[in-house]
């Protein structure tokens with residue numbers, strides 16, 4: 626057995642280069658700041674470059690290192706260029722947070738072919754292409770890495786009027802397991818975080834409505850989460866020393882919502 630280790634050492638990300646997709650708002654914004662605060666150089670990617678530039682400045686002002694890169698993850702052909710930019714600035718990407726995604730509530734009979742394809746293109750195809758690009762480069766460089774896919778408890782449970790989102794997140798969970806098994810021998814770990822409801826600018830108004838409050842009462846902790854409450858699980862999965870034996874896991878952070886039948 627090795628000597629005891631301090632938390633500050635086990636979660637230290639110095640020497641790591643992290644790419645966070647969907648970093649221009651919500652959870653991705655927080656993930657990027659958390660990784661940078663713990664020593665990683667972060668490449669922040671999304672379509673809204675102005676917002677990424679603001680985040681880049683914020684991280685730099687806090688003493689971290691960041692690079693904003695415009696990226697539409699649904700456009701597979703654009704992904705290698707984002708990795709090239711990351712490598713040029715900071716070196717090989719060793720941590721990927723596949724966070725870009727969206728959900729649209731619509732009765733299934735009204736979902737168009739474009740709605741379906743659009744959801745899959747970002748929530749599942751994008752995760753696949755970004756992971757594949759990262760894995761190819763890690764294998765070529767013979768380096769270990771950590772891929773963290775942001776799924777949802779809706780990847781395991783179901784709810785009305787969200788069928789495409791649910792199917793895409795279920796796909797993310799199975800993709801996580803498939804890649805974990807295939808690339809374990811290359812020391813590439815692939816895990817997923819399955820958040821429950823977390824307050825972001827997109828949904829904060831909803832949770833003040835009657836429907837939102839009703840939904841909250843079904844969560845054992847009787848509240849939704851704050852983005853900061855994913856910091857611990859993110860750092861655990863990102864840090865090679867903290868999670869060296871963890872791959873193919875789906876870590877739920879949902880205040881107990883997904884395991885109860887009560888409401």
Ligand SMILES: NC(=O)c1ccc[n+]([C@@H]2O[C@H](COP(=O)([O-])OP(=O)(O)OC[C@H]3O[C@@H](n4cnc5c(N)ncnc54)[C@H](OP(=O)(O)O)[C@@H]3O)[C@@H](O)[C@H]2O)c1
Pocket residue numbers: 646647648649650651652653670671672673674696697698699724725726727728747775776777778819820821822823824825826827828
């Ligand atoms: N908040 C929750 O309660 C919750 C719960 C479970 C799972 N999740 C998952 O967590 C992730 C983040 O959600 P959030 O709540 O933080 O939502 P959000 O605030 O709407 O953030 C979504 C991010 O994805 C980016 N994005 C969307 N389409 C993109 C594309 N084609 N290419 C690149 N980036 C794209 C957006 O940036 P641009 O518009 O600038 O491209 C934005 O930065 C999603 O995968 C979501 O499914 C969230």
